[in-house]
Amino acid sequence: MNVLNFVNAFFSDSAHWHGYDGIPQRLLEHVQYTLMALGLATAIGLPIGLLTGHTGRGGNAVAFVATAARALPSFGLLVLIAVVVGIGLLPVMVPLVILAIPPILVTTYEAVRSVDPSPVDAARGMGMHEAGILFRVELPVALPLVLSGLRSAAIQVVSTATIAAYVSLGGIGRYIIDGLYQRDYEKVVGGATLVAALALVTLGLFWAAGRFAVSPGVRRR
Amino acid sequence: MDSVTKRYPDGTVAVDHLSLEIPDRAITVLVGPSGCGKTTTLRMINRMVEPTEGTILLDGDDLGRQPVTTLRRSMGYVIQNAGLFQHRTILDNIATVPRMIGWGKQKSRERAAELMERVGLDASLGKRYPYQLSGGQQQRVGVARALAADPPVLLMDEPFSAVDPVVRKGLQDELLRIQDELGKTIVFVTHDIDEAIKLGTMVAVMRTGGRLAQFAPPAELLSDPADEFVEDFLGADRGIRRLSFFPSAGLELTRGPVVRADAAGAPPAAAGAPYLLVTDADDRPLGWARPEDLTAGSVDAARLLSHGRPFVPGTDSLRAALDCAVLSPAGWAVAVNDGGRVTGVVSQQTIAEAIRAAHDRTAAQETPGAGSADVTKVAP
Ligand SMILES: Nc1ncnc2c1ncn2[C@@H]1O[C@H](COP(=O)(O)OP(=O)(O)OP(=O)(O)O)[C@@H](O)[C@H]1O
Ligand SMILES: [Mg+2]
Numbered sequence: 001m002n003v004l005n006f007v008n009a010f011f012s013d014s015a016h017w018h019g020y021d022g023i024p025q026r027l028l029e030h031v032q033y034t035l036m037a038l039g040l041a042t043a044i045g046l047p048i049g050l051l052t053g054h055t056g057r058g059g060n061a062v063a064f065v066a067t068a069a070r071a072l073p074s075f076g077l078l079v080l081i082a083v084v085v086g087i088g089l090l091p092v093m094v095p096l097v098i099l100a101i102p103p104i105l106v107t108t109y110e111a112v113r114s115v116d117p118s119p120v121d122a123a124r125g126m127g128m129h130e131a132g133i134l135f136r137v138e139l140p141v142a143l144p145l146v147l148s149g150l151r152s153a154a155i156q157v158v159s160t161a162t163i164a165a166y167v168s169l170g171g172i173g174r175y176i177i178d179g180l181y182q183r184d185y186e187k188v189v190g191g192a193t194l195v196a197a198l199a200l201v202t203l204g205l206f207w208a209a210g211r212f213a214v215s216p217g218v219r220r221r
Numbered sequence: 222m223d224s225v226t227k228r229y230p231d232g233t234v235a236v237d238h239l240s241l242e243i244p245d246r247a248i249t250v251l252v253g254p255s256g257c258g259k260t261t262t263l264r265m266i267n268r269m270v271e272p273t274e275g276t277i278l279l280d281g282d283d284l285g286r287q288p289v290t291t292l293r294r295s296m297g298y299v300i301q302n303a304g305l306f307q308h309r310t311i312l313d314n315i316a317t318v319p320r321m322i323g324w325g326k327q328k329s330r331e332r333a334a335e336l337m338e339r340v341g342l343d344a345s346l347g348k349r350y351p352y353q354l355s356g357g358q359q360q361r362v363g364v365a366r367a368l369a370a371d372p373p374v375l376l377m378d379e380p381f382s383a384v385d386p387v388v389r390k391g392l393q394d395e396l397l398r399i400q401d402e403l404g405k406t407i408v409f410v411t412h413d414i415d416e417a418i419k420l421g422t423m424v425a426v427m428r429t430g431g432r433l434a435q436f437a438p439p440a441e442l443l444s445d446p447a448d449e450f451v452e453d454f455l456g457a458d459r460g461i462r463r464l465s466f467f468p469s470a471g472l473e474l475t476r477g478p479v480v481r482a483d484a485a486g487a488p489p490a491a492a493g494a495p496y497l498l499v500t501d502a503d504d505r506p507l508g509w510a511r512p513e514d515l516t517a518g519s520v521d522a523a524r525l526l527s528h529g530r531p532f533v534p535g536t537d538s539l540r541a542a543l544d545c546a547v548l549s550p551a552g553w554a555v556a557v558n559d560g561g562r563v564t565g566v567v568s569q570q571t572i573a574e575a576i577r578a579a580h581d582r583t584a585a586q587e588t589p590g591a592g593s594a595d596v597t598k599v600a601p
Binding site: 121126141 | 264267269289290291292293294296297298300301302303304305306307308309310317318321350351352363366367376
């Protein structure tokens with residue numbers, strides 16, 4: 001039996017398409033965890049990245065926080081929090097958010113900081129407010145990089161959200177963990193394939209967002 | 222500006238007790254070697270830099286009396302490399318300040334289109350993005366953007382220094398033309414003394430350390446440099462450059478040595494002249510020829526000597542006339558009218574006499590107190 005047979009068997013089994021353990025349900029849960037974690041990480045990382053990038057101050061602090069956050073193992077954090085507060089959404093969200101913040105924060109900071117200073121100078125000289133400079137001059141130019149930070153955060157969260165299954169929650173991780181317990185390798189491979197597919201879809205979405213949101217003057221096409 | 226000093230936090234004194242009275246509706250040029258504090262001075266006017274000491278008054282009011290954004294919106298600001306917003310089209314770049322002060326989208330766009338025409342940009346460029354424009358075109362957009370909300374003051378920091386000499390000359394001419402039409406108060410920073418002399422109504426020469434070396438109209442700068450530093454900075458040929466300020470209108474022209482190619486033989490009036498200027502049937506200059514070559518028969522174009530670049534009396538300066546005379550092997554300058562038809566020729570001697578007379582006139586004008594007033598400028 002090779003991997004492709006596993007994949008084929010997993011997806012052609014009609015039992016995998018229905019009910020609370022069906023693929024649509026598990027996908028939906030996985031997407032929910034991902035969006036929630038990504039939303040929280042963006043709400044924290046993006047404003048801080050924009051502000052530090054715009055003012056040019058706090059660069060060292062940003063680098064420190066990012067390195068520290070990267071050093072934390074997601075799975076260890078999950079277990080630790082689960083032990084402290086019990087099983088639930090919180091032990092899943094904390095590690096995912098902490099995983100997603102560094103790429104968002106660091107790329108946003110770098111993206112805004114590396115914007116050509118002369119349009120910024122021109123904007124300030126023509127009497128634009130600081131908020132206007134950030135959102136109407138710096139961000140549109142920094143957008144491709146900012147999006148790439150969000151994209152790598154999203155990919156990491158999509159693949160790591162499988163850990164939710166360890167604390168009895170759903171998501172695609174269920175197939176992988178249950179499959180391992182039950183020695184049902186068809187399930188494990190099927191789950192892994194689903195995660196990979198979701199990652200590809202995420203890439204596609206970010207590509208589309210870039211096409212849509214980034215000005216042709218910045219894309220140079 | 223009254224005794225303004227700027228000391229940066231690291232202790233660098235960029236501007237040192239600078240006092241300047243910048244005239245309304247004229248171009249004031251700040252010029253000096255690199256690092257002498259020109260940019261700092263300019264940026265104190267729109268408060269991008271706050272002076273450490275001294276006061277800057279605008280129409281008698283302290284600059285600090287209005288909110289800084291209001292102040293900046295009343296002053297156009299043009300920088301080197303234009304600093305365009307690359308995510309916005311050319312039209313939207315130019316419309317930035319009008320949009321910011323609350324004009325409608327339509328009105329702002331119309332105003333932007335009008336300005337594109339004013340700075341000599343084709344309307345078809347309006348929908349493009351900055352990266353699709355040449356450096357010279359971008360610089361024009363920068364000027365248009367600064368003019369968009371019709372500010373009374375225009376601050377320009379080395380706006381033309383990143384383009385080649387031909388484009389730069391075009392931009393300078395355009396600026397002078399726009400200034401003629403709009404009468405803005407312009408403060409212009411450059412490190413190019415020729416640009417300063419060409420554009421400035423008043424020129425402030427600054428020296429390293431941020432001190433003022435001389436503040437005078439360009440003609441006076443050339444005739445009376447305040448000290449050795451200014452003299453050095455003006456360069457070796459300031460005598461020649463000064464001729465740019467003397468009109469060529471008074472030069473006495475002669476048609477004696479001018480012959481038409483179709484009229485065979487030398488005219489009697491030209492007897493004894495070493496060279497004759499040959500023109501075509503439309504009186505356009507062809508070149509100089511020796512009388513003996515002409516009398517020998519038809520004009521052989523190959524034998525004609527170059528006539529240099531003709532000057533237009535009244536429009537061009539004595540510098541252009543002298544240049545033409547020096548360039549022509551015959552030693553005579555060719556005068557033409559606006560249509561390019563020869564109106565006469567003038568010898569180096571006559572030009573030299575005119576120069577002497579012009580010097581005498583300015584010396585007479587420079588009775589105490591009357592020195593700097595009313596210098597009319599002629600295109601060099
Ligand atoms: N932000 C700053 N902090 C410290 N020193 C500065 C700062 N900006 C300028 N300086 C210093 O102040 C002096 C004047 O600088 P400024 O930019 O005004 O010169 P400039 O005449 O415009 O020169 P250039 O022709 O090279 O543009 C220089 O010695 C420069 O190093
Ligand atoms: Mg400068």
